[in-house]
Amino acid sequence: MIGDISPPVASIPVVEGNAQAMNSKTLLPPLSTVASHFGTSGLSVALATGVTHPLDVLKVRLQMQHVGQRGPLIGMTGIFLQLMKQEGPRSLYLGLTPALTRSVLYGGLRLGLYEPTKVCFDWAFESTNVLVKIASGAFAGAVATALTNPVEVVKVRLQMNPNAVPIAEVRELVSKEGIGALWKGVGPAMARAAALTASQLATYDETKRILVKRTSLEEGFHLHLCSSVVAGVASTLITAPIDMIKTRLMLQQDSGSVRIYRNGFHCGYKVIRKEGPLALYKGGFAIFARLGPQTMITFILCEKLRSLAGLHKM
Incomplete structure (x- = not known):
């Protein structure tokens, strides 16, 4: 199961008269193992992202319907036909480059940090129960997202603008809204990643x-x-x-004092109040249609790649 990277008991020497002392040389895996561990994780997530990216574009478009107001929603099929008619087939791959870049970095960190974190919790609390798995997943997801949030911001911006160029979009965003704009929505993004990684990895495990x-x-x-x-x-x-809240915050345009949402909690409150509670699940079917296959592809590929790399099964 996940966490097999923990060292054997024999690798922790006992010194008479003192508490057990950990030998750092035996606790740390070889650099090649670490590289394989993060590499297989990042590659599996990137491949899964490439397959399911069109569904991610549809999800973002669904989530941005009727911002700040109630109204009849267009379903995923309607959004798909609308995109095909107005923007062409290429629109389904808007933001693919930053999406793949983020997948390698975020996926490698998210899956790669889970096992070492769980091992540390095991050493600290002498337990690998489900709560430890949830905490390990939440920590790994939050850290990975905090580091890769700028790439996610660029991705969702490109998915809403068929004429945007990644580098130009970054320059325009930073020049108009400052460097901090690259971390828009980082709070909800970290919360989502923590919840996603905890639920995904802990449930799988x-x-x-x-x-x-x-x-x-x-x-x-x-x-x-x-x-x-x-x-x-x-x-x-x-x-x-x-x-949904994360997407709204990342696509919010800041111009002076004009801001629809102050933070994630304010965004959630305004969405529920003006668009109804079910608005929080806008794009929910698209999320499942994307996240379900992506989860399956990610874990199946990761297990296979880890086997080929000589790593333990997850």
């Missing part, structure tokens, strides 16, 4: 453990598929509202 213990499934494709499906459903239900 725990589901694998339960299925191996209570069913005839063994380590392999079918176990990975079943566990990733459960993880995809759980993470979608938990993160859809936070994802």
